Amino acid sequence: MSSTKLLTLKTSDGEEFKLDEAVAVKSQAIKNMVEDDCVSNAIPLPNVDSKTMTKVIEYWKKHSEEGVSKDQLNDFDKGFLEVHHSVLYDLLLAANYLNDKELVDVICQEVADRIKGKTPEEIRKEFDIKNDFTPEEEEKIRQENAWAFD
Amino acid sequence: MATTNEMKNFISKDQMQITIFPLEIIIEILSRLPVKSLFKFKCVSKSWLSLISSSHFAKSHLKISSRNNKFSHKNLLLLSMYLPHTLCSCPLYSALHEKTISCINKLNFPWNPSNIIAGVSLCNGLFLICIGMYNNNLFLWNPSTRKTKKLPFSGNEYSRCDVTYGFGYDESNDDYKVVEINGVYGIHYVYGANLKIYSLKSNSWRRMKKYGDALFSPDSAVFVNGSLHWAVAHNDGVSTFWDTVSLNLENEQFGNLSLPNYDPGKCNGSSSRQLGDSSDFEPGILNWALGKLGDCLCLFCDYYKVKLDVWVMKDYKAKGSWTKSVSLPYTTGIGPRISPLWISDNGEVLLHDGSHVMVYDASKDEYKRVEIHEMDDNGVGAATVYAESLVSPDLDGTANTPELILY
Numbered sequence: 001m002s003s004t005k006l007l008t009l010k011t012s013d014g015e016e017f018k019l020d021e022a023v024a025v026k027s028q029a030i031k032n033m034v035e036d037d038c039v040s041n042a043i044p045l046p047n048v049d050s051k052t053m054t055k056v057i058e059y060w061k062k063h064s065e066e067g068v069s070k071d072q073l074n075d076f077d078k079g080f081l082e083v084h085h086s087v088l089y090d091l092l093l094a095a096n097y098l099n100d101k102e103l104v105d106v107i108c109q110e111v112a113d114r115i116k117g118k119t120p121e122e123i124r125k126e127f128d129i130k131n132d133f134t135p136e137e138e139e140k141i142r143q144e145n146a147w148a149f150d
Numbered sequence: 151m152a153t154t155n156e157m158k159n160f161i162s163k164d165q166m167q168i169t170i171f172p173l174e175i176i177i178e179i180l181s182r183l184p185v186k187s188l189f190k191f192k193c194v195s196k197s198w199l200s201l202i203s204s205s206h207f208a209k210s211h212l213k214i215s216s217r218n219n220k221f222s223h224k225n226l227l228l229l230s231m232y233l234p235h236t237l238c239s240c241p242l243y244s245a246l247h248e249k250t251i252s253c254i255n256k257l258n259f260p261w262n263p264s265n266i267i268a269g270v271s272l273c274n275g276l277f278l279i280c281i282g283m284y285n286n287n288l289f290l291w292n293p294s295t296r297k298t299k300k301l302p303f304s305g306n307e308y309s310r311c312d313v314t315y316g317f318g319y320d321e322s323n324d325d326y327k328v329v330e331i332n333g334v335y336g337i338h339y340v341y342g343a344n345l346k347i348y349s350l351k352s353n354s355w356r357r358m359k360k361y362g363d364a365l366f367s368p369d370s371a372v373f374v375n376g377s378l379h380w381a382v383a384h385n386d387g388v389s390t391f392w393d394t395v396s397l398n399l400e401n402e403q404f405g406n407l408s409l410p411n412y413d414p415g416k417c418n419g420s421s422s423r424q425l426g427d428s429s430d431f432e433p434g435i436l437n438w439a440l441g442k443l444g445d446c447l448c449l450f451c452d453y454y455k456v457k458l459d460v461w462v463m464k465d466y467k468a469k470g471s472w473t474k475s476v477s478l479p480y481t482t483g484i485g486p487r488i489s490p491l492w493i494s495d496n497g498e499v500l501l502h503d504g505s506h507v508m509v510y511d512a513s514k515d516e517y518k519r520v521e522i523h524e525m526d527d528n529g530v531g532a533a534t535v536y537a538e539s540l541v542s543p544d545l546d547g548t549a550n551t552p553e554l555i556l557y
Contacts, residue, residue, distance in 0.1 A: 089170060096175055104178065112182035120194045127170050132196050141193040147296065148189035 007034070008042040015050035016042055017057060023064045028099035048094045055080075055087070056094055059103060081110045085126070177201070181210045182222065185294040185538045208540035212274055215537035216445060223275075223538040226491070227257075227293065228522065231505065231531040234263040238524050239293065242492060242535055246500055246509060250521040260291060260298035268310045270532075271317035271370045275539025278317040278328055278370075283310045285330065290350070290543035293536070299543040304330050304346050304355045311336065316371030316378035320399040326350040326541075327399050329358075335365040335383040335390075347402070350545055358402060364395065372440045374447040375466040376400060379407060379440050394440060410461045410472030412438070415453045431455075443493050448475075450490065455480050458488045460499075476512050484508070484517060492535050505529035 005021040007030070025031040033043060045053065062068070062076050081088065088107060095103040115123060124131055131138070142149060171179075180188065180202065188211075192199045201207050215223040224242040229235055237257040244251050261281055269280035275294060281287040285308045288301040316329040327350070333343025343366060345358035364382035371378035377396040384391045394407045415436035433455040441448040449461040449472070458478045465471045476499055478488050484503050491507075492500040499510040500520075507520040507530055522530065 092175065093171070096172070104175075108175070108178040109182050111179050115179075116183050116187040120191060123191055123194050127176075129195050129198070131194070133193060138193045141199065145189045145192060148186050 009053065010042040010044050011048050011050045011053045012046050013049050015053075017050075017053055019057060019060075020064075023057075023060050026060050026063070026100050026102070028101070030098065045098070047097045049090070052087075052090045052094045055083075055091055056098065056100075056103070060100075063102075077106060081107070085111075085114065177207065177210055180207070181214045184223065185540060188540065189295070202540075205542070208542070211540050212537070215275070215539060225536055225538060226500075226507070227534050227536055228507070228525060228530050229267070229532040230525055231528040233266070235259070235267070235531070236263070236524070237293075238522075240522075242500075245507065245520055246492070246494055246498060248520075249518070250523070254522065254524050256524070257293050258296070260296075261287075261289065269315060269370055270534070271315055271373070272534060272536055273318050273326065273373050274541050275537045276326065276541045276543055277536070278315065280310065280315065284308065285310060285313050288328070290326070292539065292541060292543055294538040295540060295542070297543055301328065301348060302353065302355065304348065306332065306344070306346075308332050311368065314366045314368050314370060314380065316373065316380065316397065318371075318373035318376070318378050318399050321376060322400045323351070329371070329378060329397065330355075331361070331366050331380075333361065333365055334368050336368075350543070353545070361404065367392075367439075369439055371397070372442050372447060374442060374445070374463075377405070379447060381438070381440055392438075408470075409449060410474070412436075412449065412451045412459060412461060412474075413453070415451070415456075441490065443490060448490070450488075452488070455485070458490070460490055460493070462493075476510075478510055479515070481517065489533075491533055500535070502530060502533040505531075507533055 006018050007021050007024045009017045009019060009024065009030075011017070021034060025034060030043060048056070059080060062080075063073065068076075083091075088111065092104065092107045092111065095107060115126065118126065121131075123129070133141070180191075183191075188202050192202050211223075221241070221243040225239045226242050226245045228238045228240070230237070237259060238254045239257055240251045240254050244253055261279075265281045265287075266283065267279060267281060268283060269278075271278040275292060277289075277291045277293065279289045279291055281289065285306075286303050288304075290299045290301065291297075312332055312334055314331050314334050316331075317327070319326050328348040330346045330348070331343050332345075343361045345361060346355045347358050348355045364384045367381035367383070369381065371380045373379075377398045379394055379396050381392055382395045384393070394409060396405045396407050397403070398405065413436075416432055416434035431454045433453075435454045436451060437454065438449055438451045441450050443460070443462060447463045447466065449463075451459040451461065453459070457480060460475045460478070461472050462475045463472050475493060476497065478490070478499065478501065480488070486504045488504075489502045490499055491502060494500070497512050499512070501508055501510060505528075507522065508517045509520060510517050
C-alpha cells in the first residue's frame with residue numbers, strides 16, 4: 001500500500017488541518033494547487049474559518065470512506081445538513097470557494113428545500129435584499145401570477 | 151448552464167443586490183426550486199424578476215431536471231378516464247414512495263375539457279397537444295408556468311388519423327420544432343409522405359422533402375438525443391415489415407435505427423406489428439412501440455396478454471447498446487395495456503395499465519396500485535412523467551395564460 005501524502009490547510013483564523021491529499025482533492029481548488037505544485041507549505045484558505053473547515057472535512061471523510069452504502073451516505077447527508085441557516089450558508093460559501101461541486105450541489109438543494117415555501121418578504125430578509133418595486137408594481141406581479149401565491 | 155458572464159451581461163452588477171451570495175450561487179439555488187416558488191419570488195426584487203424570467207435561467211433550471219437518477223422537478227401528469235376530463239399532477243417521488251398520493255395539484259386546461267385530446271408529445275416540460283379530430287388545433291402548453299400558445303395552421307387540412315407528429319428541441323439553433331407528417335400506415339398504402347416542419351422561433355411552417363420509403367406509425371415520435379424516432383412500415387406487396395427511422399432536427403436528415411434482438415413472439419413474419427382489430431389478437435402476439443424512460447429511448451415489446459418486455463438504449467451513441475431492462479407480466483387484473491412511465495434505480499417500475507397507475511417490483515414479482523383519490527371514480531385514462539420547466543411556448547409574445555381558450 002503506497003504511503004499517502006498529507007496536506008496542511010490553514011484557515012482564516014490561523015488553525016491548521018492535516019489531511020490526506022486523496023481526500024483534500026475533492027476540492028478542485030486544492031487539486032489545482034497540487035497539480036501546479038505549489039503546496040510545499042501549508043495551503044492558505046483565507047476565506048474559510050476553522051469551524052466551517054471542520055464541517056467540510058467531516059463531509060469529505062465520510063464520502064471517502066470505503067464500504068459505505070448509498071443509503072448510509074444519504075442518512076449522513078441528512079444529519080449533516082441539519083444545521084442553522086447561518087452555518088449552512090458559511091458551508092455553502094466555503095464549498096464554492098473550495099470548488100467542490102458535489103458539496104455545493106447538496107447544500108444548494110437543502111437551501112432550495114428550505115426556502116421554497118417562504119414568502120417574498122421572508123426571502124428578502126433571508127438574503128438581505130432590498131425591495132425596489134413600488135407597491136403598484138409588486139401588486140401587478142402578484143396579480144399576474146396569482147396562482148403561485150395560494 | 152449559461153455562463154456567469156452571460157448572466158452578468160444580462161443583469162448588471164449594480165442591479166444584483168445579493169449581498170450574501172455571489173450570482174452563480176443564487177442561480178444554483180434558484181435552479182433547484184419548483185416553478186411555483188420561482189413565480190412567487192418574481193416579486194422579491196427587480197433583479198430577481200429579470201433573472202427568473204430570462205431564457206438563460208430557464209436553461210439552467212432545465213439542466214437540473216435532466217439529472218436522470220434524481221427526482222428533481224419531476225412530476226406525474228394524470229388525465230381522467232372520461233370526458234369532460236380532469237387533469238392533475240403530483241411529484242414523481244410521491245407516486246413511487248407513497249401508497250396514497252397526498253400532494254395532488256388540479257390543473258386547468260387552457261382549452262375546453264370536453265374536447266378529445268387526440269395526441270400528446272412532450273419535450274423539456276413543454277407539451278404539444280392536438281385537440282379534436284383534425285390537424286388544425288395544435289397547442290404548445292407548459293403546465294408548470296400555465297402558458298399556452300396555439301400554433302398557426304399548417305396549411306393543409308387533414309383528418310387526425312392521416313397525420314402523425316413529432317416534437318423536439320433543436321439545440322444548435324435553440325429552437326423547438328414540430329413535424330407534421332401526412333402519410334400514415336392505414337388501409338391505403340399510399341407512399342410519399344408529405345412533411346411539414348414548424349419552428350417556434352419563426353412561428354411558421356415550411357415544407358420538407360417528401361419521404362417515400364415507408365409509411366409512418368400513427369404514434370407520435372419519440373424525441374431523444376436531438377432526433378425524432380418513429381416506427382415505419384414497409385410493404386413489398388406481400389407483407390408488411392416494420393422498423394424505425396430517425397429524423398435529426400438540426401440537419402433534417404433521416405437515418406436508421408437498429409432494433410435489438412427481441413423475442414419475436416407469435417407473429418407472422420419478422421418484426422410485424424398487428425394492427426388489425428382485436429379478434430386478430432392471440433395471446434403472445436407481438437406489438438411493439440417506441441418509448442422513452444427518463445432520457446433513454448426504449449422499445450416496449452407487448453406480447454398480448456402475456457408480458458411486456460422493456461428494452462432500453464442506455465447509450466445513444468453506442469447504437470448496439472440495447473439492454474433488456476425488465477419484463478412486466480400481464481398477471482390477472484393487470485391490463486388491458488401496460489405503459490411504463492419510469493424505472494427507478496432500485497428496479498421498481500411505475501406504469502399505467504389502462505385504468506390505474508401501479509408500481510411493479512421485479513424482485514418480488516408484485517404489483518401495487520397507487521391510490522389517487524381524485525381519480526377514484528373511473529380511473530386514470532392516461533399518465534405521463536414530465537419535468538417542470540420554465541420553457542416558454544412563446545418566443546414572440548403571443549402566448550398567454552388564458553382562463554379558457556374558446557375556439
